Amino acid sequence: xxxxxxxxxxxxxGVIEDDQDLLETIxxxxxxxxxxxxxxxxxxxFYKEFLSHNNTDVFIVDIGLKDESGxxxxxxxxxxxxxxHIIIIISGYGELNHRLNGLxxxxxxxxxxxxxxxxxxxxxxxxxxxxxS
Numbered sequence: 001x002x003x004x005x006x007x008x009x010x011x012x013x014g015v016i017e018d019d020q021d022l023l024e025t026i027x028x029x030x031x032x033x034x035x036x037x038x039x040x041x042x043x044x045x046f047y048k049e050f051l052s053h054n055n056t057d058v059f060i061v062d063i064g065l066k067d068e069s070g071x072x073x074x075x076x077x078x079x080x081x082x083x084x085h086i087i088i089i090i091s092g093y094g095e096l097n098h099r100l101n102g103l104x105x106x107x108x109x110x111x112x113x114x115x116x117x118x119x120x121x122x123x124x125x126x127x128x129x130x131x132x133s
Contacts, residue, residue, distance in 0.1 A: 012055060013037045016046050016070060017062040017090065022113075026060065043068040058086040063102060064093060071105045078106035 013030055017023040018041050030037035038053050040046040042065055050056070059077065063070035074087055087109075089102045094112035102110045 010034065010036050011057045012053065013058045013060065014040065014046070014050070014053060014056045015060045016040045016043075016065070016073060017060070018042060018065050019062070042066060043070070043073055046073055056085065058088065060088045060090055061107075063089055063091045063098075071102065074102075074106045 013035050015023060015026050015030070015037055017026065017039070020041065023039050023041060027037045027039045038049055038056075040049045044067055059073070061070040061073050070089065070091075074089075077085055077087060087107045089107045089110045090113055091098065091102070091110070092113045094114070099110045099112075
C-alpha cells in the first residue's frame with residue numbers, strides 16, 4: 001500500500017456559536033486548515049443545518065446560545081447518536097459547576113472563552129478542560 005497517495009477523509013466540523021464574529025473566525029480558520037466546517041448561530045439553525053450535515057465528525061458548541069442552551073444540542077446528539085461524535089464546548093461560563101455539568105452532559109472537552117483587551121481590541125483565548133476517560 002502506497003501511503004503517499006492515500007487520501008485522508010476530510011473531517012467535518014459543525015460550529016454552533018451565537019457571537020457572529022467569533023463564529024466566522026472559527027469557521028474560516030477551520031476551512032483554511034483543510035477541514036470542512038459549517039456553522040449555526042442558534043439551536044434552531046443547528047437543527048436545520050444538521051439535516052444536511054448529518055455526517056459531521058466534530059461539534060464545537062457554545063452553551064450560552066440566545067434561544068436555548070447548547071447543552072440541549074449535546075443531549076440531543078448523545079441521545080440519538082451515542083458517542084459517534086466528538087463534542088467540544090466553548091463557553092464564557094468558566095465556573096467549575098458549569099464545566100462539570102458540560103462534561104456530565106456528554107461533552108468531550110470544555111474550553112472557557114476568556115476575553116481580554118489588548119490596545120483596546122478584544123482578544124479571545126480558550127482554556128481547555130477535557131474529559132480523557
